[in-house]
Amino acid sequence: MHMSKQLIFEFLEDLSVNNSKEWMDKHRNRYEEAKNVLVELFDPILERIRLFDPRVVQPNARRALNRINNNLMFHPDRPTYKDHFGVGFGYGKGLADFYVHLGVDELLIAGGLWHPPSYKLKLLRQEIDYEGEKLAITLKEQLYPKGFRLYHEDKLKSSPKGYSNDHPHIELLKMKSLAVFKPLSRGDFYSEDFSELVFDSYKAIVPFLDFINTAIAEP
Incomplete structure (x- = not known):
């Protein structure tokens, strides 16, 4: 499997310097x-995750793979294609989810809520205000x-409206995206333990996802 995993980065490296249709x-x-290499790798991982957490909606790894095309309608300055593969497992559109990023320069396991609309961010801040200690x-x-x-890069410089600077969880309240990530190396990905690493990471991240999704759940 190690040799076939290398095909992923060989393809992405060539694509990143020849980024055209x-x-x-x-x-x-x-x-x-x-x-196909990714599907073969992630299908058993997803099967194990779905046994652990039946709420996961993706039926197979092929459905969990993100599109490699960039969305040029809203970001016309971006390259035509991404320089990475993304695999996402979650509970439905608009909810916090679990994500594996395999890129030319960056590999990571992550989870959370990325750039939520303002009404969801407001609900999340209310939950942090009352239940921040749990988080x-x-x-x-x-x-x-x-x-x-x-993930600290996407946050307000000062306290959000309605919250004081001395709030015990002010740093969490400043977040505009609430997400965590764990950097990986290609060695981690090539390792025979990679599947175990993904599954253990998923188990660890579920309470974090649950906190977010409870906060933003439709009433």
Whole structure:
């Protein structure tokens, strides 16, 4: 499997320097080959995750694979194609989910809520206001010991409206995306223990996802 996993990065590296529809059309067989390797790898992982957590809606790894095309309607400056494969497992559209990112320069396991609309962010902040200690304990006891970090780049510079600067969870309240991530190496991905690493990470991240999804659930 190690040798076949290398096909993924060989394809992505070539794509990133030949980022055009013409090149992709000529090398579609390599794209399909890379996807097949990912499906073969992630199908058993997803099966195990679904046994552990039947709420996961993706029926198979092929459905969990994100599109490799960038959305150029809203971001016309982006390249035609992404330089990574993304695999996402979750509970439905608009909810916090679990994500594995396999890119040319960056590999990581992540989870959370990315750039939510303002009404969801408001609900999340209300939950942090009342139940922030629960979230803080989840981060400190379940996620940080497993190598996860809180994504800090997307946050307000000052306290959000309605919350004081001396709030005990002000740093969490400032977040505009609430997500955690764990950096990986290609060595982690090539390892025979990769499947175990993904499954253990999923188990660790579920209480974090549940906190977010409870906060933003439709009444």
